[in-house]
Amino acid sequence: MVNQDSILCSLVADNLVSDPAGARGRLLREAARLFREKGYERTTVRDLAAAVGIQSGSLFHHFRTKEEILKAVMVETIRLNTALMQAAVDAAGSHRDKLQALIRAELESINGQTGEAMAVLVFEWRSLSEDSQAYVLELRDIYEQLWLDVLEALRGEGVLAADPFVVRRMLTGALSWTVTWYRPDGGLTLDDLTEQVVAMMGMTNSGA
Amino acid sequence: MVNQDSILCSLVADNLVSDPAGARGRLLREAARLFREKGYERTTVRDLAAAVGIQSGSLFHHFRTKEEILKAVMVETIRLNTALMQAAVDAAGSHRDKLQALIRAELESINGQTGEAMAVLVFEWRSLSEDSQAYVLELRDIYEQLWLDVLEALRGEGVLAADPFVVRRMLTGALSWTVTWYRPDGGLTLDDLTEQVVAMMGMTNSGA
DNA sequence: GTCTATAGTAGGATAGAC
DNA sequence: GTCTATCCTACTATAGAC
Incomplete structure (x- = not known):
């Protein structure tokens, strides 16, 4: 498995993601936290500014509108x-292992460091302008294709009984929903959870 | 299966649910539609009033606050x-059939007549005041217990491999999420979908 | 790049006539 | 039970000094 920090570093270097230590990165992290906690509409620019210790007017030096902040998150x-996800898929061998790696990685993204931002992605979608929605959807297609490639391969191998599109959508719902109930200190690790999902899909470790 | 209309009628008679044909019922249906479409915060009392053909001030003759409308929905x-759900469970024989009936009924509630209101329940939760949240949670417990009783029975029979709580939560996510993608005219019926879910759980029709 | 001050607007809710 | 009129508050965004 590739180091997650090194992936982040190269994205920062390419200017695709803000440096988490920089001013912009800090604001986006606080924004994700607040949007998740109170919802986008109930979070005011004053809340956002206060969270990073500046006045609300100063925010508009970094972002033209409040919505631009949501989009950036x-x-x-x-x-x-x-x-x-790409790294997780590349590192796994069999298609079955790739699926397990995807599930594990998505659970991590939803319940780990980026969890708040992932929840925002799910729950604040409608607050995004139509233009921004279209742009984010393009990015999301790339992400989804990773899943479909693996699921279709499994389908081809006869391991998967249901339609890949339906399976992916059910998984999207089931995994996203963990954000509302999963707590790392509840005696269930993300590995446990991954196993239960794989088990629920009738794909227990028979081929390994 | 008991007639769904007769269940609605008895609830209306007991004053637990508003008559859909009455003024209050019509408002709540329009409110569900608007809250689902634009989100609670972006829906104004003027929007709500216009949807039922009155002025915004008149709304407050029926509800004291906007939030009270959300709560009522x-x-x-x-x-x-x-x-x-209770009727669906009672009508089914085996525990496996009860589970299938629950899945079918929840898919129906999410994608049928009450779909908009169910989506509101999922996506607008944070907009509810804490007091209202507590009250709705109590009602939700009754609903959830129906599921857990069936899942625990299946677990006891050795048919279910995973933890009933985890399974129910995965199902909640997977089924709720259908509201974002399922379209009745897409060549997939709710019965098809129910079957795929049951199949994904490794509980295909072996005992029937 | 942050501050202060404020313009401009829209929303929830109320009052009183009919 | 609905209307009109409006109060009051809170919000996004801007302007210009430092």
Whole structure:
């Protein structure tokens, strides 16, 4: 498995994701936290500014509108997670292992560091302008294609009984929803959870 | 299977759910539609009033606050769907059939008549005041217990490999998420979908 | 790049006539 | 039970000094 930090570093170097230590990166992290906690509409620019210790007017030096902040949170989150997913797929051998790696990686992205931003992606979608939605959807297609390639391969091998599109969508819902109930300190690790999902899909470790 | 209309009628008679033909019922249906479409925060009281053909001030003769409307949408939706679920469970024979009936009924509630209100329940949760959240949670517990009883029975029979709580939560996510992608005219019926879910759970029709 | 001050607007809710 | 009129508050965004 490739180091996650090195993936982040190269994205930062390419200017695709903000440096988490920089001013912009810090604001986006706080924004994700607040949007997740209170919702985008209920979070004011004053809240956002206060969270990083500046006045609300100063925000507009970095972003032209409040919505641009929401868009940036979503765009950077997808970019980062697509890169992480790609690495997870590349590192796994069999298609079955690739699927397990994807599930594990998505659970990590939803319940780990980027969890707040991933939740924003799910719950604040409608607050994004139509233009921004179209742009984010393009990025999301790349991400989704990673899943479909693996699921279709499994389907071809006869391991998967259901339609890849339906399976992916069910998985999207099931995995996203963990954000509402999963707690790392609840005696269930993300590895446990991954195993339960794989088990629920009738794909337990028979081929390994 | 008990007639769904008769269940609705008895709830209306007991004053647990508003008559859909009455002024209050019509408003709640329009409210569900708007909250689902634009989100609760972006829906103004002027929008709500216009949707039923009155002025915004007149709304406050029926509800004291805008949030009370959101609460009413959620409360009545849970009451109705709990009753429908209960009927579905009672009508089925084996535990496996009860589970299938629950899945079918939840897909119906999410993608049928009450779909908009169910989506509101999922996506607008944070817009509810803490007091209202507590009240709705109590109702939700009754609903969830229906599922857990069936899943635990299946677990006891050795048919279910995973933890009932985890399974229910995965199902909640997977089924709720269908609201974002399922379209009845897409060549996939709700019965098809139910079967795929049951199949994905490794519980295909072996015991029937 | 951050501050202060404020323009401009829109929303929730109320009052009182009919 | 609905209308009109409007209060009051809170918000996004801007302007210009430092």
